[in-house]
Amino acid sequence: MPEGSDINTIEWFVENGHRSNSLRNGFDDAMQIAKTILTESDKYVNRTETENYRPGPA
Numbered sequence: 001m002p003e004g005s006d007i008n009t010i011e012w013f014v015e016n017g018h019r020s021n022s023l024r025n026g027f028d029d030a031m032q033i034a035k036t037i038l039t040e041s042d043k044y045v046n047r048t049e050t051e052n053y054r055p056g057p058a
Helices: 007-021 027-051
Strands: none
Touching (some): 007 027
């Protein structure tokens, strides 16, 4: 399994994380952060799709 996380893992956490994590310290904060990441990701994806955005070299 690859190390780290990706957007799919965050989506899974938002949808299913309460089952095994809701009693852990910091769960509410982690859920809020995960939802914020998904919201920002959706904004970026929608912007790049609608504007035909192509980032330049990094």
